Amino acid sequence: MPDKSDLIEQAQKVMRRNDRGHYTVPTHGLYPFQWNWDSALSALGFSHFDEARAWAEIETLFAHQWDDGMVPHIIFHEHDEGYFPGPDVWDTGRGVPTTGITQPPVAGFAVRRLFERAKDRNSAETKARALLPKIHAWHEWFLRCRDPMNSGLAAVIHPWETGRDNSVDWDRAFERVPTEGVAPFTRRDTQHANPDHRPTDEQYKRYIWLVQHFRKLDWDNTRLHDASPFQVVDPGFNAILLRSCLDLAELAKRLGEPDIAKRSRTIAEDGIAAMERLWSEKYGQYLCLDRVTGQLIDSPSIGGILAAFTSIPTDRANALVRRVETLAQSCTYLVPSHDPTKPEFDGLRYWRGPVWLIVNYMIADGLERAGHRGTAERIMADCLRLIEKSGFAEYYGPITAEGCGGDSFTWTAAMVIEILNTHEVLA
Ligand code: DGY
Numbered sequence: 001m002p003d004k005s006d007l008i009e010q011a012q013k014v015m016r017r018n019d020r021g022h023y024t025v026p027t028h029g030l031y032p033f034q035w036n037w038d039s040a041l042s043a044l045g046f047s048h049f050d051e052a053r054a055w056a057e058i059e060t061l062f063a064h065q066w067d068d069g070m071v072p073h074i075i076f077h078e079h080d081e082g083y084f085p086g087p088d089v090w091d092t093g094r095g096v097p098t099t100g101i102t103q104p105p106v107a108g109f110a111v112r113r114l115f116e117r118a119k120d121r122n123s124a125e126t127k128a129r130a131l132l133p134k135i136h137a138w139h140e141w142f143l144r145c146r147d148p149m150n151s152g153l154a155a156v157i158h159p160w161e162t163g164r165d166n167s168v169d170w171d172r173a174f175e176r177v178p179t180e181g182v183a184p185f186t187r188r189d190t191q192h193a194n195p196d197h198r199p200t201d202e203q204y205k206r207y208i209w210l211v212q213h214f215r216k217l218d219w220d221n222t223r224l225h226d227a228s229p230f231q232v233v234d235p236g237f238n239a240i241l242l243r244s245c246l247d248l249a250e251l252a253k254r255l256g257e258p259d260i261a262k263r264s265r266t267i268a269e270d271g272i273a274a275m276e277r278l279w280s281e282k283y284g285q286y287l288c289l290d291r292v293t294g295q296l297i298d299s300p301s302i303g304g305i306l307a308a309f310t311s312i313p314t315d316r317a318n319a320l321v322r323r324v325e326t327l328a329q330s331c332t333y334l335v336p337s338h339d340p341t342k343p344e345f346d347g348l349r350y351w352r353g354p355v356w357l358i359v360n361y362m363i364a365d366g367l368e369r370a371g372h373r374g375t376a377e378r379i380m381a382d383c384l385r386l387i388e389k390s391g392f393a394e395y396y397g398p399i400t401a402e403g404c405g406g407d408s409f410t411w412t413a414a415m416v417i418e419i420l421n422t423h424e425v426l427a
């Protein structure tokens with residue numbers, strides 16, 4: 001294992017290389033703009049060596065929040081021909097163009113961390129106070145626009161919103177998304193990364209069909225949910241939302257904003273209770289719910305394990321630890337994004353098998369909070385073993401440790417900095 005300070009130095013170099021001043025790109029070439037949850041998680045990395053820069057990452061993100069509260073999944077700060085679908089395909093009509101969908105709302109969690117560890121207390125308080133109502137408005141937006149039936153949980157209406165673009169979880173629901181009428185396009189991602197590690201062309205057509213469909217509805221979020229043939233309740237996504245609500249409640253309490261604190265806690269409590277509907281005894285983990293059919297989706301993916309990130313009941317957390325232990329028997333590195341014993345598992349293809357450090361970090365954090373320190377440490381140690389073998393890749397084969405997708409990846413580097421700075425035991 002390389003020296004801790006060497007690793008931190010290498011990781012900082014990756015982050016600096018992808019730093020565009022007030023935002024970072026996930027990696028050069030493949031992702032040349034600002035991505036939502038990438039930024040929030042990358043801010044955690046910055047917070048250990050450049051506090052002001054960490055806050056700037058999140059402030060830039062929220063400077064592009066929509067009037068209805070949504071925070072978009074990509075902000076196209078600069079023109080770049082090397083990415084598809086670019087701003088003209090989304091056509092959301094904004095000054096600085098953005099996409100019209102969102103991404104996992106992890107900013108509330110990140111901002112609480114930034115606030116608690118800040119050395120510059122005055123600046124942190126000013127910044128957190130300014131971000132608090134914006135993050136809260138985003139959380140309220142989820143309930144208003146992505147949970148119109150008040151179930152307590154938000155649906156995603158495009159796989160890109162989950163961040164887990166081509167997960168096995170979406171395969172069945174995606175059959176309802178047509179491909180007729182999709183304008184011809186040229187993919188750019190497969191020019192930057194190995195096509196065998198990326199989603200298929202068939203999936204891309206459906207991704208674009210949904211974009212065209214929402215564009216025809218003028219990106220009106222009061223209409224998109226009901227009009228989408230794809231409405232999925234993802235336990236991982238909701239766990240991120242509910243954890244962020246819990247963290248925002250705590251932050252609001254400290255900043256003397258009792259109304260936001262109370263409302264955030266209520267959203268979290270209602271949501272955590274509603275997550276019981278997603279529990280599967282068969283798999284001993286949570287599953288996605290297809291809101292169109294009303295059925296749980298028979299796909300034991302990492303989405304149902306990421307649920308550990310929020311405050312789930314003790315027996316559920318215990319079961320998820322057992323689930324992780326079972327997965328460890330069929331792979332070398334935890335946590336695979338899909339169960340390696342299932343026929344759909346594809347070890348190097350994006351979210352159909354590979355390990356992602358950001359998800360590992362969130363699962364480990366949740367399990368540690370629930371008292372499962374040993375499992376959390378095993379997961380974090382695996383992150384470092386992967387880095388040692390294959391550098392700062394986008395994702396990794398859970399059996400081979402092969403580095404996949406883009407390289408010199410910002411949030412991978414950020415997670416290494418975060419883990420090494422917060423867990424002495426691994427040093
Ligand atoms: C991509 O372009 O692959 C992204 O995951 C979409 O956000």
